[in-house]
Amino acid sequence: PPIPPKAAAPTFTKEEELKLTKYKKMKKMNLPEAAIRNKMKQDGIDAALTAKFFGETGGSKGGPSAPKAKPKPKWPENLKRKPEIKPSRKMKNLQWSKVDPFSVEKSIWKECDDSRIKIDKKELENMFGQKIIAKKTPKPGSGSKKKKETKELIYILEGKRSYNVEIFLGRLRLDP
Numbered sequence: 001p002p003i004p005p006k007a008a009a010p011t012f013t014k015e016e017e018l019k020l021t022k023y024k025k026m027k028k029m030n031l032p033e034a035a036i037r038n039k040m041k042q043d044g045i046d047a048a049l050t051a052k053f054f055g056e057t058g059g060s061k062g063g064p065s066a067p068k069a070k071p072k073p074k075w076p077e078n079l080k081r082k083p084e085i086k087p088s089r090k091m092k093n094l095q096w097s098k099v100d101p102f103s104v105e106k107s108i109w110k111e112c113d114d115s116r117i118k119i120d121k122k123e124l125e126n127m128f129g130q131k132i133i134a135k136k137t138p139k140p141g142s143g144s145k146k147k148k149e150t151k152e153l154i155y156i157l158e159g160k161r162s163y164n165v166e167i168f169l170g171r172l173r174l175d176p
Helices: 014-028 033-042 047-053 101-106 121-128 159-171
Strands: none
Touching: 014 033, 014 047, 033 047
């Protein structure tokens, strides 16, 4: 069997060559392609030039190492969507596992008809809503925030001389 010919290496302009020298070194050191792509993105290299560097055609962004977005699954045909309840304040987190809509058919929730159930939204908010903490306001007349008036002290002796006098008086014993 004949060996398939290798794809021709893309040709770059002088300006592109200067931009890509750093990334060629990274490729030569066998760094992962994703790491090189991330660095190119951080450095502001154009997506088309990145694709050209990795030998992609059509200038597609991402390439083989890019994560593919999962398509959203369809909603089961015989299951009605529940109306979404928007509380007026932030609620406490409930630690529960959501039931997959496709597994509802095989569970007890299939038989539950919640259209007849009346929900008191205000009571739920009072029970499970996060407490609103009011900011403390300073009481009028409390001078805790105000600066105290400092009296200006007048020193007769210098600090060092005053210290020496204190030491002398401490050693001197006087009878009362």
